[in-house]
Amino acid sequence: MTRPDLTGDPIGRGPRLGRPRDWLFGAGLLAGLVVALHATVGWRALLAPWRELSPTLVATLVAMSVASYLLRAQRFYEYFRPRLSGRFPTLLRLTVLHNTANNLLPMRSGELVFPWLMRRYFGHDLLDATAGLLWIRLLDLHLLALAGLWILYQAEPSWLWPTLMLVWLGMLGPLAIIGRAGVARRAAGHHGRIARLVTAVAAAAPTRLATVVRLYLSTALIWALKLTAFATLMHHFVPADFWRVLAGVIGAELSSVLPFHGIAGAGSYELAAVAALVPLGVDPQLALAGAVNLHLFLLGVTLILALLAPLLPGRLAGDATSKKSSEVPG
Structure with a gap:
């Protein structure tokens, strides 16, 4: 028997993590990536550059990735205060599990985990979450x-790009106005x-x-x-200007907004990276090899953190409520 949470729903019932057709399509993308790698780059050539990587550099890059997870949890902590006050370790656990689901499940169904x-x-x-x-x-x-x-400025320096960057930053201003208007409408009742x-x-x-x-x-x-x-990691596999490699990384990260997304991002992640690199003059095979190796690094960090996540406290909302109730004197 599952135990109800504060909403009255069984907390043991998880979100629906993708439809069968999503998994089927994701499996097709994965199979297509494997075939493309075998036919073009080859597995030995793909993995050979890893032997030349310094273990110290790899450890540093892993540490930077882990630090980004900590900062993501801190950002959630800042955003959803005061409800999360004093429970940062549990929020860090949530952040790791959410990112694990995002990186492994097809069609961005991992977002439902949050x-x-x-x-x-x-x-x-x-709804609020x-x-x-x-x-x-x-x-x-x-x-x-x-x-x-900024990358466009590197590709073709012009006053236009810094101007657009300033205008783009200025678009953050109305965000607080939207928030205040939403709170006022909620108080008025609709x-x-x-x-x-x-x-x-x-x-x-x-x-x-200020927030x-x-x-x-x-x-x-x-x-x-x-x-x-x-x-930095991808630059080891793709010998091109750093800004070009950075464009490939951003393309890969933006694969999350594509209308399709493979299992563990396989296929869609690489396709987006290659699509960003090739127009910048990077050889398609090098681009594909760099994207796959970057993806392997991402999945490696994801799995390591997923295995460590259970070490963090995961007290349920109902447990916290029960504990507070038991501490009230009768």
């Missing part, structure tokens, strides 16, 4: 677009289904400009660590 775990561990409303994640993802996309403008949905999403946005700035600086640091680590 609101489910927020409800399971913290008793958070599913989903809306908060949506705004955080928009910050991620905004930062990656900003990095893309009974239509669509109105409630729109209001919930708007109300989940930060309501203070927006802190969250964006955290986002910038997260991606600076991750992109630097990934581009």
Whole structure:
């Protein structure tokens, strides 16, 4: 018998992690990647450059990736306060499990794990958790677009790109206005289904400009660590200008917004990286080999952290409530 959480639903029932056709399509992408590698690069040539990598460098890149996970958890902690106050280790566990699901499940169904775990561990409303994640993802996309403008400046220097970067940064300002408007609409009460949905999403946005700035600086640091680590590794396999390699890494990371996504990102991750590198003059076979090896590194870090996640506390929302109730004197 499963134990109910604060919403009254069984906490043992997890989110639906992809439909059968998603898994079938993801398996097709994986098979296509294996065939393409065998026919073009070859497995021995693919893996040979790993022998030349310094173990110290690999350890440093792993440490940078782990640090980005810690900062992601801190960003969630900042975003969803005060409900999560004092429970950062549990939130770190949630962050690792959420990213593991994102990196391994097909068609981005891993995103469904986040609101489910927020409800399971913290008793958070599913819609509010989903809306908060949506705004955080928009910050991620905004930062990656900003990095893309910097890459365009490297490819063809012009005053246009720095100007667009400043304009793009200025678009963060209205975020706090949207948040305050959403909170006001929620307080006023709106009974239509669509109105409630729109209001919930708007109300989940930060309501203070200072909060927006802190969250964006955290986002910038997260991606600076991750992109630097990934581009440094990929540069070992793809001997090209660093900014070109960085474009490939960003392309791979943006594969999450594609309408298709393979099992563990296999196929879609590599396709997006190659699509970004080849127009910049990188040989297609080198681009494919670099993308696959980067993906192997990503999956390796993902699995290591997934194995360590159970060591972190995972007290359920109901447990916290029961404990507080038992501490109240009768």
